[in-house]
Amino acid sequence: xxxxxxxxxxxxxxxxxxxxxxxxxxxxxxxxxxxxxxxxxxxxxxxxxxxxxxxxxxxxxxxxxxxxxxxxxxxxxxxxxxxxxxxxxxxxxxxxxxxxxxxxxxxxxxxxxxxxxxxxxxxxxxxxxxxxxxxxxxxxxxxxxxxxxxxxxxxxxxxxxxxxxxxxxxxxxxxxxxxxxxxxxxxxxxxxxxxxxxxxxxxxxxxxx
Amino acid sequence: xxxxxxxxxxxxxxxxxxxxxxxxxxxxxxxxxxxxxxxxxxxxxxxxxxxxxxxxxxxxxxxxxxxxxxxxxxxxxxxxxxxxxxxxxxxxxxxxxxxxxxxxxxxxxxxxxxxxxxxxxxxxxxxxxxxxxxxxxxxxxxxxxxxxxxxxxxxxxxxxxxxxxxxxxxxxxxxxxxxxxxxxxxxxxxxxxxxxxxxxxxxxxxxxx
Numbered sequence: 001x002x003x004x005x006x007x008x009x010x011x012x013x014x015x016x017x018x019x020x021x022x023x024x025x026x027x028x029x030x031x032x033x034x035x036x037x038x039x040x041x042x043x044x045x046x047x048x049x050x051x052x053x054x055x056x057x058x059x060x061x062x063x064x065x066x067x068x069x070x071x072x073x074x075x076x077x078x079x080x081x082x083x084x085x086x087x088x089x090x091x092x093x094x095x096x097x098x099x100x101x102x103x104x105x106x107x108x109x110x111x112x113x114x115x116x117x118x119x120x121x122x123x124x125x126x127x128x129x130x131x132x133x134x135x136x137x138x139x140x141x142x143x144x145x146x147x148x149x150x151x152x153x154x155x156x157x158x159x160x161x162x163x164x165x166x167x168x169x170x171x172x173x174x175x176x177x178x179x180x181x182x183x184x185x186x187x188x189x190x191x192x193x194x195x196x197x198x199x200x201x202x203x204x205x206x207x208x209x
Numbered sequence: 210x211x212x213x214x215x216x217x218x219x220x221x222x223x224x225x226x227x228x229x230x231x232x233x234x235x236x237x238x239x240x241x242x243x244x245x246x247x248x249x250x251x252x253x254x255x256x257x258x259x260x261x262x263x264x265x266x267x268x269x270x271x272x273x274x275x276x277x278x279x280x281x282x283x284x285x286x287x288x289x290x291x292x293x294x295x296x297x298x299x300x301x302x303x304x305x306x307x308x309x310x311x312x313x314x315x316x317x318x319x320x321x322x323x324x325x326x327x328x329x330x331x332x333x334x335x336x337x338x339x340x341x342x343x344x345x346x347x348x349x350x351x352x353x354x355x356x357x358x359x360x361x362x363x364x365x366x367x368x369x370x371x372x373x374x375x376x377x378x379x380x381x382x383x384x385x386x387x388x389x390x391x392x393x394x395x396x397x398x399x400x401x402x403x404x405x406x407x408x409x410x411x412x413x414x415x416x417x418x
Binding site: 022023024027029032033034035036037038039040041042043044045046048053054055056057058059060061062063083085086087088089118120122131132140142143144147 | 236268292294298329353
């Protein structure tokens with residue numbers, strides 16, 4: 001069954017179940033910088049769970065969306081909020097749904113909003129939403145969200161590696177001592193090798209493929 | 210002595226000693242959202258020190274700056290980075306200086322940059338910079354910086370109070386027990402009262418002004 005939903009103008013009130021609208025209209029401010037500037041303070045407090053930091057990326061949309069369009073998927077980020085801020089005063093579309101249960105969005109309550117171009121949005125952690133939809137392309141958005149380890153520069157440059165728990169447990173079970181020779185007859189990327197090498201303080205370890 | 214400095218076009222390279230440029234040009238990206246979007250990932254990793262969160266505010270500049278202008282002050286935020294992202298594709302000015310020592314900027318090395326309007330900036334924690342300078346007004350910027358407790362909604366709505374360490378130490382020295390009567394002959398805002406009330410599990414405390 002096809003369900004048709006209407007685009008609504010985005011407002012602080014109608015978006016409240018899903019997150020915050022990043023805009024001046026209807027928000028309090030105080031003066032800073034010798035009254036040269038109005039500060040609309042802490043419109044969003046970024047949510048970041050687990051071992052990660054908040055970071056700023058740019059999403060550059062290179063394909064525009066024509067209205068009407070069909071919604072075929074939604075996504076969510078359980079471990080952090082995600083904010084989209086238009087950098088060119090450009091309008092964009094926001095499609096969200098409340099949760100039906102822990103696993104599923106309530107598609108019967110899907111909502112579609114249109115930003116007036118001065119408004120950004122912040123999705124609370126876990127909010128079901130459609131990926132970025134823009135009416136013009138290319139179109140740049142500043143995105144404030146959770147930066148996990150897998151894209152951290154220390155990781156991408158190969159300076160650190162994430163070891164899974166199993167590899168580490170196995171290394172402790174083997175309990176290699178400094179000066180021993182340990183043969184791994186089926187090494188993959190080398191996670192266990194690294195863990196055992198560290199336990200042996202990097203002496204006398206041979207990795208046999 | 211008046212020192213004259215030239216505005217330079219902002220670039221990733223010339224701004225590197227002070228922080229990051231938030232822009233697409235010259236940055237790597239990867240595709241997301243079924244190749245509808247280029248993600249210029251983690252251009253900034255937000256720095257937040259102490260008990261605080263990253264948050265998003267809007268700075269709306271209501272007075273424009275005419276060039277040439279005089280620089281009479283600089284500021285810095287030792288406990289967090291601060292990013293400025295133009296929301297209307299508008300150009301703006303950036304004035305920064307390296308540190309001379311722990312307390313002072315090196316004014317002899319003052320730099321002034323102009324963003325082309327597609328570029329935002331992130332000041333590293335502790336970077337000396339001039340408050341926001343815009344060539345047009347009003348002019349909106351998304352600002353990602355440290356949100357301390359004093360402007361947190363729980364604080365501004367009076368739901369939590371910050372107690373200074375002295376008040377708390379005194380309460381522990383008095384060591385009131387449940388059921389005792391304690392007289393404070395010189396109560397101010399009530400910080401010690403609250404601390405002692407908590408130690409007495411909110412029984413039998415009288416606050417005498």
